Amino acid sequence: MAQTDTVTRILDTAEVLFAERGFAETSLRTITSKAKVNLAAVNYHFGSKKSLIQAVFARYLDPFTERFHGVLDELETRHAGGVIPLEELLESMARTVLEVPAERNSLKVFMKLLGLAYSQAQGHLRRYIQEEYGSVFTRFTELVRRATPELPDAERFWRLHFVLGTVIFTLSGLDALRDIAEKDYGEHVSVRDLIRRLRPVVVAAMNAPLPEAPVTDRAEAS
Amino acid sequence: MAQTDTVTRILDTAEVLFAERGFAETSLRTITSKAKVNLAAVNYHFGSKKSLIQAVFARYLDPFTERFHGVLDELETRHAGGVIPLEELLESMARTVLEVPAERNSLKVFMKLLGLAYSQAQGHLRRYIQEEYGSVFTRFTELVRRATPELPDAERFWRLHFVLGTVIFTLSGLDALRDIAEKDYGEHVSVRDLIRRLRPVVVAAMNAPLPEAPVTDRAEAS
DNA sequence: CTACGTTTCAAACATTCGTTTCCATCAGGG
């Protein structure tokens, strides 16, 4: 089937280029020429560039959410009725994130895309991801809530986003950081090595003491 | 002097639009029309769009680096010869970051721009920032090194970037996150409130226990 | 007042972009 071949080749090429340069900076002509398909193929198979971008994300996020739901199912039945420990939840998520892209491409690309989706703030992409895949994240946070009853809801919300920032930021900027680290410390770091370093930091962040009592809140800067 | 007025108006407008939409997604026509200056003014005063982007960053980073050098000077003389505690270093940096943009615009814009500079990975911008302002960061990390002698060099390097990721990611995506937090927890968070929440997390992250011994390192995914 | 360097302005330029169109190719079922 030639169709599948063309579609796959477009997606494979697009995700790499998107990750390297960003969405707006990657033209359809660059994608199609490097993928050795016709320029019109993108609009024919995907409808528009915007849909192509979403398709690139869907190819990562669809397997991830499906698998992660399965992992959470298994975790919940194993701790039937009880509370799943925080570290186990984090471990499961990390493992799932690691497994999914390993099947096809590199984790680096996936993380870079996630980082872009968050910073390339505007409109359609963040909304698309939120509305399409928000349910898994909601389920996960609910489990985290039960695992950390001592944390106020708002505090837990922010800390989850703190560690999310750590992971996405680090792994999406991995190449540049790795170059610096290698130059300065002569040490080559693999993704698995980085995750090994991340684990105690993330756990410590989630278990950090609560901030001092909120001072009388004055008007803010922004 | 009309020149200064035009230049300032361009910079003021550009930084807001860049922060909202990204660099490539913001055209010179959008900037100049909203700033009520002529289209050619950008190329006349800045030379090119690329230089305008760098000028936007310079207007934040120049005062920051200058002031931060001063703060570090003061810290070093106060602890003459001795070691500056880690928390004091982090506090000083946070305070400096907070003070500089408060003079003109919002911290949010500055952080958003930083986030963009990191994700919008490619080429000129990251190199520009690194080569132009890398010295302060080098000086800072050296002081952190003396404050945390128990940390291996590589570990400290990565942890600094971990917390850098936390801060930039959180503060650059602040608006979106704030909306969610407000909707889910009815709680309005100010920037200062967020920093109050960040502090114990960052300290805990830096002081986290060392990761377990490096397992035999197999080939990595990417 | 005049002359000159600086700044503003409208218009145009050349390029690049996403998208569309139209035709060739090919497969399988009537």
Next chain:
DNA sequence: CCCTGATGGAAACGAATGTTTGAAACGTAG
């Protein structure tokens, strides 16, 4: 065999982009 629907391919379209141009307007020193 021819018809039909799906796909590949070349070319063109219209819009938007960054940049350049040349003249007008401005402020100021002589």
